Amino acid sequence: xxxxxxxxxxxxxxxxxxxxxxxxxxxxxxxxxxxxxxxxxxxxxxxxxxxxxxxxxxxxxxxxxxxxxxxxxxxxxxxxxxxxxxxxxxxxxxxxxxxxxxxxxxxxxxxxxxxxxxxxxxxxxxxxxxxxxxxxxxxxxxxxxxxxxxxxxxxxxxxxxxxxxxxxxxxxxxxxxxxxxxxxxxxxxxxxxxxxxxxxxxxxxxxxxxxxxxxxxxxxxxxxxxxxxxxxxxxxxxxxxxxxxxxxxxxxxxxxxxxxxxxxx
Numbered sequence: 001x002x003x004x005x006x007x008x009x010x011x012x013x014x015x016x017x018x019x020x021x022x023x024x025x026x027x028x029x030x031x032x033x034x035x036x037x038x039x040x041x042x043x044x045x046x047x048x049x050x051x052x053x054x055x056x057x058x059x060x061x062x063x064x065x066x067x068x069x070x071x072x073x074x075x076x077x078x079x080x081x082x083x084x085x086x087x088x089x090x091x092x093x094x095x096x097x098x099x100x101x102x103x104x105x106x107x108x109x110x111x112x113x114x115x116x117x118x119x120x121x122x123x124x125x126x127x128x129x130x131x132x133x134x135x136x137x138x139x140x141x142x143x144x145x146x147x148x149x150x151x152x153x154x155x156x157x158x159x160x161x162x163x164x165x166x167x168x169x170x171x172x173x174x175x176x177x178x179x180x181x182x183x184x185x186x187x188x189x190x191x192x193x194x195x196x197x198x199x200x201x202x203x204x205x206x207x208x209x210x211x212x213x214x215x216x217x218x219x220x221x222x223x224x225x226x227x228x229x230x231x232x233x234x235x236x237x238x239x240x241x242x243x244x245x246x247x248x249x250x251x252x253x254x255x256x257x258x259x260x261x262x263x264x265x
Contacts, residue, residue, distance in 0.1 A: 005262040006031030010236035014039035016251050021059045030255045034236050038071045045072050046095040069106035076110045096140050108145045108172050111154040111163055122153050145198050147172035155181035157189025170198040176205040179219040186224040201240040211242035214257040225261040
């Protein structure tokens with residue numbers, strides 16, 4: 001029996017539209033019923049309006065959707081900034097409160113802005129701060145996932161695995177972000193994080209153009225999808241095109257390309 005891969009498709013909602021309802025009504029005909037929350041009306045979660053949160057609640061109920069997590073962007077700043085304590089005092093508690101209201105149980109965190117030295121060791125304070133956040137969230141029934149991005153300490157699969165493994169956390173794996181960090185995302189980066197992956201983001205990247213469609217970049221996403229399938233990955237395949245000039249066409253193209261990879265043998 002053939003797998004209906006649309007059941008595994010997901011998207012970060014603002015990749016389609018800042019309005020959650022408008023994003024859903026565009027994405028539903030593409031078969032997408034699983035949504036990650038990042039930006040809504042008012043700003044980036046949790047700095048969003050009460051109306052935007054209610055719109056999510058109402059839309060999820062109306063269409064029987066699945067909220068798979070939130071990405072508030074915490075800890076993308078420099079370690080030396082006072083933003084860290086402000087996050088613990090204000091941002092994190094508000095995010096947790098809103099997550100309970102939405103019924104969401106996963107939060108993606110980042111690992112602080114990297115310095116200019118590519119060979120610098122990962123600072124110990126990162127483990128202290130992230131460990132503190134993980135414990136707070138765990139006490140609220142929320143799982144923290146750590147993501148890789150070019151600007152932060154977990155830029156590559158190797159660094160993401162070191163940080164997440166030390167903290168006992170699972171990860172969001174983004175092959176395009178690994179490629180933008182100079183790593184061979186698949187197979188090298190994937191080999192590092194393979195046993196830690198809870199969630200995967202899909203876009204691609206080139207040095208000349210930045211983020212591009214899934215089939216147009218340097219990351220071997222054909223091999224990556226085949227490996228995820230072969231290795232029994234059970235999570236969602238989440239679209240994050242990052243092609244802001246034409247969001248709807250980017251979502252259409254990337255959705256079709258990802259489904260093509262998933263449906264291939």
